[in-house]
Amino acid sequence: MPVLRNRGSSNLMNLKNLFASLACMALVLTACYGGQPTLAPPAPTTAATPEPAITATIQPAAPRPTASPAPATPPPTTPGTLPVYTYRVVGTYPHDPAAFTQGLVFDGESLYESTGLLGRSSVRQVDLDTGNVLRRRELPASAWGEGLAIYRDRIIQLTWQSNLGFVYDRNTFELLWTFNYPWEGWGLTHDGQRLILSDGTATLHFLDPMTFIETGRVEVTDASGPVNRLNELEYINGEVYANVWQTDYIVRIAPDTGKVTGRIDLTGLLDRATLRGPVDVLNGIAYDPRQDRLFVTGKLWPYLFEIKLVERQ
Numbered sequence: 001m002p003v004l005r006n007r008g009s010s011n012l013m014n015l016k017n018l019f020a021s022l023a024c025m026a027l028v029l030t031a032c033y034g035g036q037p038t039l040a041p042p043a044p045t046t047a048a049t050p051e052p053a054i055t056a057t058i059q060p061a062a063p064r065p066t067a068s069p070a071p072a073t074p075p076p077t078t079p080g081t082l083p084v085y086t087y088r089v090v091g092t093y094p095h096d097p098a099a100f101t102q103g104l105v106f107d108g109e110s111l112y113e114s115t116g117l118l119g120r121s122s123v124r125q126v127d128l129d130t131g132n133v134l135r136r137r138e139l140p141a142s143a144w145g146e147g148l149a150i151y152r153d154r155i156i157q158l159t160w161q162s163n164l165g166f167v168y169d170r171n172t173f174e175l176l177w178t179f180n181y182p183w184e185g186w187g188l189t190h191d192g193q194r195l196i197l198s199d200g201t202a203t204l205h206f207l208d209p210m211t212f213i214e215t216g217r218v219e220v221t222d223a224s225g226p227v228n229r230l231n232e233l234e235y236i237n238g239e240v241y242a243n244v245w246q247t248d249y250i251v252r253i254a255p256d257t258g259k260v261t262g263r264i265d266l267t268g269l270l271d272r273a274t275l276r277g278p279v280d281v282l283n284g285i286a287y288d289p290r291q292d293r294l295f296v297t298g299k300l301w302p303y304l305f306e307i308k309l310v311e312r313q
């Protein structure tokens with residue numbers, strides 16, 4: 001039966017080969033596909049949550065942040081090294097408690113004021129005796145009003161971080177043009193020849209009043225070093241008076257050297273115990289050269305004060 005055996009053997013071999021082939025194919029199929037994870041169905045997509053709308057808000061009447069925080073100015077230099085002045089109140093006037101005062105000027109007849117806060121910034125002409133706003137112009141909602149100066153027939157107003165200044169007709173408040181500068185805008189005054197600008201540091205910038213190009217600068221220093229956070233300014237009899245932000249002090253500065261020549265301590269000027277609404281810091285200096293009157297106020301203060309300086313002995 002060799003044939004049969006052979007045939008049988010051959011058939012058996014063929015059958016084995018068939019099974020082997022099938023097994024191999026199964027292994028190959030397993031190897032090829034058995035370990036592969038099936039494609040997962042697309043993950044359910046989460047509906048995109050809309051970003052909360054950023055709404056323009058009026059910033060609270062809180063101390064503003066600074067782009068470059070500077071160390072707080074130390075207390076007044078020890079008496080004896082610099083004159084220190086206190087004050088005597090000789091007049092109290094109403095002041096708009098909604099005015100976040102950033103710039104203050106007196107032109108002999110009226111006060112002119114720049115106010116800050118986004119959405120509440122303005123330039124205004126104010127009657128000294130009544131506090132009534134005689135003329136007012138709002139700033140764009142994106143602009144935060146800052147320092148203010150009157151130069152000839154123009155009103156010049158800074159903004160805080162927009163690098164943008166506004167020039168208005170003094171009589172009509174018509175916007176004449178705008179200009180740019182590369183610093184933060186804090187305080188502004190002029191000495192008759194130059195605009196003087198503070199930027200929140202110890203530096204005073206001098207600008208051409210027609211082109212607004214910087215013509216010089218000086219660092220303000222006292223015995224302790226640079227005096228930072230110079231805010232609202234007023235040029236008075238050859239000196240620059242500057243509010244020091246978040247303090248009750250005004251420093252008197254020799255503009256050509258930057259040296260502080262004296263400090264004015266206005267602690268206690270506003271009796272906060274009697275106030276109903278919130279107030280912010282002392283800010284705002286205006287001077288009436290004809291009658292030698294010095295006016296000061298603060299952000300959201302309900303009063304503006306005329307004071308006389310008293311040198312502390």
Ligand SMILES: [Ca+2]
Pocket residue numbers: 103104105188189232233234284285286
């Ligand atoms: Ca001023």
